[in-house]
Amino acid sequence: MVSQSHTFKSSTSKPEHYVCAQGEGSIWNFHVVLEFWNDYTKDGVCMASEKLMELLNRGIARELQVSIQYMWQHVSVTGVESVVVEDIFRKIGITEMKHAEEIAERLAYLGGKPTTKPDPIFVGGSLKEMLERDVKAEEEAIALYKQTIKVADEEGDVTTRRLFEEILGHEEEHHDTFTRLLTE
Numbered sequence: 001m002v003s004q005s006h007t008f009k010s011s012t013s014k015p016e017h018y019v020c021a022q023g024e025g026s027i028w029n030f031h032v033v034l035e036f037w038n039d040y041t042k043d044g045v046c047m048a049s050e051k052l053m054e055l056l057n058r059g060i061a062r063e064l065q066v067s068i069q070y071m072w073q074h075v076s077v078t079g080v081e082s083v084v085v086e087d088i089f090r091k092i093g094i095t096e097m098k099h100a101e102e103i104a105e106r107l108a109y110l111g112g113k114p115t116t117k118p119d120p121i122f123v124g125g126s127l128k129e130m131l132e133r134d135v136k137a138e139e140e141a142i143a144l145y146k147q148t149i150k151v152a153d154e155e156g157d158v159t160t161r162r163l164f165e166e167i168l169g170h171e172e173e174h175h176d177t178f179t180r181l182l183t184e
């Protein structure tokens with residue numbers, strides 16, 4: 001049974017949700033079950049799969065990216081329209097930083113390690129260039145968070161699902177704001 005334990009530890013294809021879905025599988029001895037349990041639980045409570053935690057970390061990297069991106073757009077935008085849009089960039093940038101914090105808190109609770117590395121940041125030159133990239137960034141966020149909600153729902157993780165449903169609503173508002181600014 002010890003060799004089974006080592007096989008599991010070195011495997012890259014862990015049977016996700018094993019403990020959560022099936023409890024102590026009869027083919028495993030106590031020590032192997034305990035290792036499963038330690039990988040997937042905290043204090044005996046089912047936490048999250050690696051797949052879901054990876055999605056949360058992708059969300060954090062994205063939120064860090066756009067919070068910096070919008071902040072720098074806020075300080076660097078020029079021209080007549082900048083009077084209107086600079087405050088929009090600032091406010092949305094602050095919202096994105098709060099999203100990063102909320103997702104990181106959830107991931108830490110689930111037993112994961114939040115990334116400190118943002119996705120590639122694009123500030124842009126003209127306002128049109130900035131807004132085009134921001135619309136794209138929001139579209140990517142919407143797609144990623146719909147996927148995260150789906151996986152959280154499949155795992156019965158109501159709290160993570162609700163968190164991302166709320167964040168998704170914000171991202172759709174941002175997408176709408178940037179899209180309307182781009183077409184004005």
Ligand SMILES: [Fe+2]
Pocket residue numbers: 063095096099141167171
């Ligand atoms: Fe966000």
Ligand SMILES: [Fe+2]
Pocket residue numbers: 066096138141170171174175
């Ligand atoms: Fe957003």
